[in-house]
Amino acid sequence: xxxxxxxxxxxxxxxxxxxxxxxxxxxxxDEPDLPPPCRRRFEAPLWHPMPGIDIRWSVARxxxxxxxxxxxxxxxLDNTENASVxxxxxxxxxxxxxxxxxxxxxxxxxxxxxxxxMVGSTVTALPGEEHxxxxxxxxxxxxxxxxxxxxxxxxLDVTTLDRSRLAAxxxxxxxxxxxxxxxxxxxxxxxxxxxxxxxxxxxxxLDAPLxxxxxxxxxxxxxxxRGVERALxxxxxxxxxxxxxxxxxxxxxAWSQLSFDASSVQHAWQQITxxxxxxxxxxxxxxxxxxxxxxxxxxxxxxRVIDTYNAAENTHMIAINEQLGFRPAAxxxxxxxxx
Numbered sequence: 001x002x003x004x005x006x007x008x009x010x011x012x013x014x015x016x017x018x019x020x021x022x023x024x025x026x027x028x029x030d031e032p033d034l035p036p037p038c039r040r041r042f043e044a045p046l047w048h049p050m051p052g053i054d055i056r057w058s059v060a061r062x063x064x065x066x067x068x069x070x071x072x073x074x075x076x077l078d079n080t081e082n083a084s085v086x087x088x089x090x091x092x093x094x095x096x097x098x099x100x101x102x103x104x105x106x107x108x109x110x111x112x113x114x115x116x117x118m119v120g121s122t123v124t125a126l127p128g129e130e131h132x133x134x135x136x137x138x139x140x141x142x143x144x145x146x147x148x149x150x151x152x153x154x155x156l157d158v159t160t161l162d163r164s165r166l167a168a169x170x171x172x173x174x175x176x177x178x179x180x181x182x183x184x185x186x187x188x189x190x191x192x193x194x195x196x197x198x199x200x201x202x203x204x205x206l207d208a209p210l211x212x213x214x215x216x217x218x219x220x221x222x223x224x225x226r227g228v229e230r231a232l233x234x235x236x237x238x239x240x241x242x243x244x245x246x247x248x249x250x251x252x253x254a255w256s257q258l259s260f261d262a263s264s265v266q267h268a269w270q271q272i273t274x275x276x277x278x279x280x281x282x283x284x285x286x287x288x289x290x291x292x293x294x295x296x297x298x299x300x301x302x303x304r305v306i307d308t309y310n311a312a313e314n315t316h317m318i319a320i321n322e323q324l325g326f327r328p329a330a331x332x333x334x335x336x337x338x339x
Contacts, residue, residue: 003098005105008057010046015059018066022090029091030123038261041235048234051227052077056109060098067093070102074113078218083110085120103143117214117338124331145335149211150312154326158304161325169323173287180244182291187239188229194222196252200274209311213336236262242292244284253279256288258296270308286320
C-alpha cells in the first residue's frame, strides 16, 4: 500500500489516539526532559482554534498504519503569506520517506492557500552537544529550509530555587519601580487592562528578536485577546499573570505570564514578558517575572520545573532569566522555507 497522506477526520477517535501516541513517542526521543504532550491541549486546536488561524491537520499512513502527521497553521488576519508548521514522524518509522510525503503534502496545502513561507522549529545542539543526532534539524535542512532564528530553551529547577534570593530580587525590583504598582490576575485579563494587554501583545514582534524570519506585527485588540483566552480555556491551560501599572497614567505598561497544561501540576511554561519601550529602565521585566513566579508558587505548590524560550540574541531577557535561576536545557532553531 505504501505511504498515503489524508486530512485528519476529527470524528475518527482511533486515528486521533494514534496521532497523539506518535506525538508522545517522538517527544520522548527528541525532548525527553519535557513532560508528554497534554492530550487536551494537543487536540484542542480542532475544537478551539486561535483567532485568525485556519488549521489543516493531515495524517500519514504506512501500509494503512498511522505513523506521522503534519499540522499547518494558516494565518488569516496577518502574516497571511506564512504558515506555521509541526511535522512529526513516529521514531520507529523514520527514514522511510514518511516525513518527505508529509512535507510535500504541506507544500501543496500552502500553495492552495496562496502562501509563500513555511516556518517551524526543531531541537538543535547546545555548545558541547555537537555529537547529538538531531533528525529534525537534518530533515529541515534537507528539504531546503534555512535557519532563521536561534533560540535556547532555559529551565528553572524550582526544587533548588533560592527563595531568599527571589525575595531579594523582588524587593530590589520594587524599589527600582517607584511610581509603578504590580497587579495580578489568573486566566482572564481584567476589563480595565485588556486594551493595554492588547497593545503589549501586538508589539511583541516589534520588540522580540526575529533574526531572518519574515514575520510582521500582529494586529491585536481587545476582541482578539478575548478570543485567545477562549481558545486557551478550551485547551485547559491555567494562566498566572502579573502586570505593572504606571500610576501617573493608569496604564498597564508591562506584563508577564506563566502557563500550566491541564495535565500538569509539576511543569509550567514561562510565556510572554514584555515592557513598553517608554517605560524601560525601571526593572519592570524583572518585577513582573519575579512577582509572577511568587504568585504561581502560592497556588501551585507541586510545581517543580519551568521552561522558557529566548532568542539567543535576546541578551536582556536572558540576563533576567538567569538572575532568577534559569539555565540552558536545549537548543532550538526556527527554520524558514520560502517557496
